[in-house]
Amino acid sequence: MDRPRILLTRALPEEGIERLHEECELDQWDHDHPMPRGELMERIASADALICLLSDRIDEELLRRGARLRAIGVYAVGYDNVDVNAATARGIPVFNTPGVLTDATADMAFALLLSLARRIVEGDRMVREGRFHSWGPKLLLGKDLRGSTLGVVGAGSIGGAVLRRGKAFGMDLVYHSRTRKDALESELGARYAGLDELLSVSDVVSLNVPLTSETHHLMGAREFGLMKDDALLVNTARGPVVDEVELYEALASGRIGGAALDVYEREPDVYAPLLKLDNVVLAPHLGSATVHTRTKMARMVCDAVLDHLSGGRPENCVNPSVLVSKGEGK
Ligand code: NAP
Ligand code: GLV
Ligand code: GLV
DSSP states (O other): OOOOEEEESSOOOGGGOHHHHHHSEEEEOOSSSOOOHHHHHHHGGGOSEEEEOTTSOBOHHHHHHOTTOOEEEESSSOOTTBOHHHHHHTTOOEEOOOSTTHHHHHHHHHHHHHHHHTTHHHHHHHHHTTOOOSOOTTTTOOOOOTTSEEEEESOSHHHHHHHHHHHHTTOEEEEEOSSOOHHHHHHHOOEEOOHHHHHHHOSEEEEOOOOOTTTTTOBOHHHHHHSOTTOEEEEOSOGGGBOHHHHHHHHHTTSSSEEEESOOTBTTBOOGGGGGOTTEEEOSSOTTOSHHHHHHHHHHHHHHHHHHHTTOOOSOBSOTHHHHHHHTTO
């Protein structure tokens, strides 16, 4: 059998993609900027499978061009960039990278939270600019985590890992999700709350939901209005879960205390007024960005696509109904 032709839209860690070199014809975009849409539209036509990034838009128009396409792998756990319904309608399974990036991303949420709560970025600027003149009893005073309340919105893998970290920091835990999680309640003592209640009792709100039509602009003017006026928002989920203009208004008017963001509504653009605020910490979408995690993600997405092409049943499929009907020979 001919080796399958796989389109890879960006160089991934070499250690994680050995199988691609061994088992397929690799069509890889080797530049340090995203593959332009036109290029993707052209190359998809000859691909048996696609491995893409969260920043590539995989929509109906593109899938129509990919007549040979038998699998899509997303190098991320979030797959909101893929029109999964359109893929399902064509019988194409979509694979992602759940689990392997959970701890790295939860660490990032806490790194951002501590940076914001303890004003580390402001302090870094002060030191570099030669404005650190003496230890001061009132210098850059921040907030304690111990004894404060952490509210996690979206208690899945990463949300659960954020709650575990919160427990280790001595925080009281509240969560909101579509379904209750007995394990989080019994193991961590986390309390379930409706979204409005969570927002009104939390000192820290961590967003950990996927981006869907239900979670788009989950946080807007009304929701910021429910938060405590010194509460901190941490977003490591997806930018459009937050209405960025309303977030700016809430921060600038002192309606909430601060925000730590890893993701943006129109990445890589950031709503410019946010850049002027001191009570904001900004990271360039680094949730899973550790050497080890990115290698595991590469291996996981490659294994799924290659195993599927050779008749296997990878578990990390987001539209498994496609695999069932294939197995039943429909
Ligand atoms: P996950 O295990 O699927 O968890 C997501 C949770 O969100 C699920 O448990 C689900 O709740 C809950 N949820 C979905 N819709 C909801 C709604 N409308 N209201 C309340 N809760 C809702 O996924 P994960 O691995 O934790 O990843 C979560 C997201 O983080 C990803 O989708 C991705 O967008 C983002 N992410 C970002 C980075 C980064 O670099 N910043 C890295 C990794 C992931 P139920 O279980 O109750 O149904
Ligand atoms: C990163 O944002 C991911 O969804 O894996
Ligand atoms: C601070 O550095 C202290 O010793 O308390």
